[in-house]
Amino acid sequence: MTGWTAILRDRSGVASIEAALLTSLLLVPMLGGAADAGLVLYNWGKVTRAEQAGLLSAMGNGASPSTMLQAALTAYGNAPVKPSLQASVLCYCLPTATAYRRAGAGVVSCATTCGAGDTLAQFATLSVSTTVKLPLPLPLIGFASPFAINTSATARLQ
Helix, strand or coil: CHHHHHHHHCCCCHHHHHHHHHHHHHHHHHHHHHHHHHHHHHHHHHHHHHHHHHHHHHHHHCCCHHHHHHHHHHHHCCCCCCCEEEEEEEEEEEEHHHCCCCCCCCEECCCCCCCCCEEEEEEEEEEEEEEECCCCCEHHHCECCCEEEEEEEEEECC
16 A cells, blocks of 8 residues: 555656646637637638629629629639628719718619719629638637628729
């Protein structure tokens, strides 16, 4: 029995074991959080690149929702989870006093001619959303899995 009591009383290596436990309890969540944040930022970049490509396509190739969607899908690239896309093109007759704001203006057909003093303005809107499955979700700080990324942008075409 004296052998077992000597082993139990021996304190050498305790600091190494405590350091290993402390490091694993702190380092693993920090590295997991960094991996989650990296995945979210990478996919956020893909979503915004798709959004920008869709709106730029509408500006350069004519305002067509199908053209915008195709350009956005091409810019998003190959991924296991395809994004959800919505595109629309709307026209407004804007009064001269508010020629840069569409608040209060009604939607009209894009082939319409506006009344005297009004400006026909065409706006394209593209919404892109996707979800990211996180390897180590941290719901307490807002990183629940799957993490949703939603963006929407509107550009005036004419």
